[in-house]
Amino acid sequence: MPDAIPDTNGYMIAGYIAVFIILGGFVIYMALRQRALHAESRELDAFAPDGENEIAR
Amino acid sequence: MAVATIGHSPDMGNSKPKNEALTYAPGRSRLLGAMTIITALGLLATLYMALGYAPTDATQGNVQRIFYMHMGAFFGGAAAFTITVFAGVMYLRTQDMKWDRLAVSTVEVGLPLMLVTLVTGAIWARPTWNTWWTSDPRLNSMAVMVLLYAAYLTLRSTLDSPERRARFAAVYGILAFISVLYVFIVIRIRPDTLHPVVVGPSPVESQAQGTPRMSSPMALTLVIANVWWIVAAVTLLWHRIRMENLAEYVRAKKAQLLGA
Numbered sequence: 001m002p003d004a005i006p007d008t009n010g011y012m013i014a015g016y017i018a019v020f021i022i023l024g025g026f027v028i029y030m031a032l033r034q035r036a037l038h039a040e041s042r043e044l045d046a047f048a049p050d051g052e053n054e055i056a057r
Numbered sequence: 058m059a060v061a062t063i064g065h066s067p068d069m070g071n072s073k074p075k076n077e078a079l080t081y082a083p084g085r086s087r088l089l090g091a092m093t094i095i096t097a098l099g100l101l102a103t104l105y106m107a108l109g110y111a112p113t114d115a116t117q118g119n120v121q122r123i124f125y126m127h128m129g130a131f132f133g134g135a136a137a138f139t140i141t142v143f144a145g146v147m148y149l150r151t152q153d154m155k156w157d158r159l160a161v162s163t164v165e166v167g168l169p170l171m172l173v174t175l176v177t178g179a180i181w182a183r184p185t186w187n188t189w190w191t192s193d194p195r196l197n198s199m200a201v202m203v204l205l206y207a208a209y210l211t212l213r214s215t216l217d218s219p220e221r222r223a224r225f226a227a228v229y230g231i232l233a234f235i236s237v238l239y240v241f242i243v244i245r246i247r248p249d250t251l252h253p254v255v256v257g258p259s260p261v262e263s264q265a266q267g268t269p270r271m272s273s274p275m276a277l278t279l280v281i282a283n284v285w286w287i288v289a290a291v292t293l294l295w296h297r298i299r300m301e302n303l304a305e306y307v308r309a310k311k312a313q314l315l316g317a
Contacts, residue, residue, distance in 0.1 A: 034300050037300065
């Protein structure tokens with residue numbers, strides 16, 4: 001009977017939001033850190049170009 | 058394994074780095090790109106299965122759909138921590154720093170996945186057990202495991218010597234895996250837990266509450282979700298390793314410039 005099914009929609013939505021916050025936060029953290037590292041490596045390569053320190057991106 | 062070629066000596070970090078390039082084979086980069094796209098599409102498919110295809114649980118209502126994320130995230134995290142053990146053993150055998158970079162990457166990927174398991178479990182427990190958290194063997198051991206791996210990252214950063222840090226992390230990563238095994242088996246050996254056993258029979262007469270009676274669409278969704286979480290863990294790990302390689306390259310380049 002559909003009436004017997006408890007209304008727990010709010011908890012389900014909260015659970016999926018939590019998944020996206022944690023997972024999305026981690027992906028964003030990785031993307032930002034990767035970007036910063038790429039920028040830093042480019043600066044270092046420009047500062048001391050030696051023709052060998054090229055990073056495949 | 059998705060370890061990129063990094064052109065420096067294994068003991069890079071405290072010795073003078075060689076002036077070599079950090080390069081990836083184009084085929085590997087294409088494979089990583091394909092895996093990233095597959096993971097993104099897999100997420101959409103998993104969400105459709107979990108929220109649309111699988112029927113509503115008659116006893117628990119829609120909150121049961123959290124299970125598809127809760128359990129899969131655990132398997133993804135456990136897969137990452139299994140690789141931590143492998144990387145630790147390989148480091149202790151070879152002293153090659155690439156295994157240390159793999160180990161720290163696996164822990165950093167596994168930790169948020171285990172956090173997903175922990176948080177979604179608490180949210181599921183509230184309407185099912187009428188509490189967010191209770192002193193239960195499974196819940197407590199899960200919390201201890203997450204804290205152990207969080208401590209792994211914290212303790213690593215306190216050691217300056219790369220060799221000491223790598224050796225310590227290798228041993229710690231191997232020993233910490235005992236907590237993962239315990240979390241997995243605790244609901245199968247202790248009768249005093251509320252946590253249901255979803256996969257496989259429980260040899261003990263448990264007082265578990267909230268065990269879903271799985272229909273075929275539910276079981277199929279659970280399998281798809283578990284596979285997706287493991288694929289997502291591998292994809293995240295691959296990206297994380299590349300980031301660690303790049304960070305190592307930047308550190309080496311700085312040391313080289315300072316030494317010049």
